[in-house]
Amino acid sequence: MTENQTNSLCNCCARPFNFNDIFCNSCGYPLNGTEQEQKNHISNRAIKEIDLVEFKQSIEKARTSLYWIAAIIGLSAIFEAVTAESEEILFASLVVNVILIGAFLAFAVIGKTKPTTALIAGLSVYVIIILLNAILEPSTLVRGIIFKVIIIGYLVKGLKAVLEADKLKKELNIN
Amino acid sequence: MLEVGLFFIIEIFCCATALIIDEPSLKNLFVIDVIMAIATILFFGYRWKENKTILKWPAFSLIKLLTFIGITIIASIGVSYSVDFLNRVVFEKQMGFYSIFAFHQYGTYLMFLSVALYPAIFEELAYRGYLMQTLLKVVDEKEAIYISSILFFIIHFSLVSVFWLLPFALFLGWLRIKTKTIWYGVFIHFFFNLTACVLDIAPLSDIIKLLF
Numbered sequence: 001m002t003e004n005q006t007n008s009l010c011n012c013c014a015r016p017f018n019f020n021d022i023f024c025n026s027c028g029y030p031l032n033g034t035e036q037e038q039k040n041h042i043s044n045r046a047i048k049e050i051d052l053v054e055f056k057q058s059i060e061k062a063r064t065s066l067y068w069i070a071a072i073i074g075l076s077a078i079f080e081a082v083t084a085e086s087e088e089i090l091f092a093s094l095v096v097n098v099i100l101i102g103a104f105l106a107f108a109v110i111g112k113t114k115p116t117t118a119l120i121a122g123l124s125v126y127v128i129i130i131l132l133n134a135i136l137e138p139s140t141l142v143r144g145i146i147f148k149v150i151i152i153g154y155l156v157k158g159l160k161a162v163l164e165a166d167k168l169k170k171e172l173n174i175n
Numbered sequence: 176m177l178e179v180g181l182f183f184i185i186e187i188f189c190c191a192t193a194l195i196i197d198e199p200s201l202k203n204l205f206v207i208d209v210i211m212a213i214a215t216i217l218f219f220g221y222r223w224k225e226n227k228t229i230l231k232w233p234a235f236s237l238i239k240l241l242t243f244i245g246i247t248i249i250a251s252i253g254v255s256y257s258v259d260f261l262n263r264v265v266f267e268k269q270m271g272f273y274s275i276f277a278f279h280q281y282g283t284y285l286m287f288l289s290v291a292l293y294p295a296i297f298e299e300l301a302y303r304g305y306l307m308q309t310l311l312k313v314v315d316e317k318e319a320i321y322i323s324s325i326l327f328f329i330i331h332f333s334l335v336s337v338f339w340l341l342p343f344a345l346f347l348g349w350l351r352i353k354t355k356t357i358w359y360g361v362f363i364h365f366f367f368n369l370t371a372c373v374l375d376i377a378p379l380s381d382i383i384k385l386l387f
Contacts, residue, residue, distance in 0.1 A: 095334075095335075096334055099334050100334075114317075114318055114321060116313075116314050116318050116322065117314075117318050117321040117322050117325070120325070120326070121321075121322070121325040121326075121329075124183070124325070124326060125329060128187065128329060128332075131187070131191060132191070132194075132332075135191065135194075135195050159176075163176060163313055166313065166314070
């Protein structure tokens with residue numbers, strides 16, 4: 001057994017505890033545990049914190065991919081505007097593309113505070129755009145397939161990361 | 176989350192099928208509705224113990240319900256006219272549900288069943304029921320409302336409806352969280368769609384003339 005802590009802050013998470021506590025209420029640090037138990041707890045927490053940093057990077061990449069989708073839609077909108085056969089088609093594609101660009105930009109911005117919502121919405125809308133385009137013109141499914149796969153990959157990875165990060169945050173008791 | 180993904184893929188598949196059918200018929204519509212209803216019941220029933228709580232109606236208030244219904248009818252009239260205006264002036268076309276049902280001798284009743292009653296029960300059970308209940312396990316209440324509302328909006332495949340469909344879904348989601356039941360949502364959804372159906376058959380001016 002190591003000597004009892006003499007301060008009122010946890011050695012692991014620096015949150016206050018009562019001297020009667022056996023475990024830290026905030027992080028579960030074994031306040032009266034052996035030196036080995038305490039070291040294990042701190043190293044486990046450090047590993048989880050590193051995982052959390054990695055998850056945050058994945059989320060950030062997924063959020064960036066939402067900006068990329070908006071940019072690609074913008075470029076294709078310009079292309080469609082130049083090649084539009086009639087004013088009606090031009091107007092219709094303009095309305096749809098402006099809404100879509102706005103939506104993806106909004107998802108990317110919202111993703112800063114509400115990543116789960118932004119990534120689920122972004123992924124769903126993106127997959128549906130691909131699906132609807134494929135229904136109207138099957139050849140579009142193969143067009144830019146590498147880009148599509150990369151974007152979907154980033155979004156799915158980001159979504160998984162959000163969920164894992166949420167779990168870890170709960171475990172580590174951080175916001 | 177995988178379960179939610181699978182559920183949403185089935186929903187999207189059904190809605191996309193309805194969208195790509197060149198000549199929508201009552202039979203096709205019925206088949207798709209039945210598949211979606213079965214999927215909803217299966218997913219909802221799969222976690223019956225957790226989900227059944229939202230089928231209860233705690234703190235039922237008739238005044239609250241009637242107030243919601245009144246506001247819903249007014250809102251639906253506003254939305255119907257706005258959508259009609261958008262379709263006529265901006266997109267130069269007229270849209271309506273009745274054309275699919277008109278030829279049938281019970282067309283009007285079938286339209287009410289398919290457009291008003293069915294979505295009110297099964298969409299609420301699916302989105303404010305199963306989906307929100309499952310999402311609440313992994314995200315907080317606000318995010319559950321946002322996600323379910325966006326997915327609800329997406330399955331309607333109508334970008335132009337963003338101005339009313341998304342706020343409508345957000346309101347129903349918020350109400351479901353506040354009241355801990357889907358039943359207010361079911362009634363609101365039913366009366367919203369019912370008003371749209373009535374206006375599709377008879378314009379508001381005709382109804383006013385008939386009443387007064």
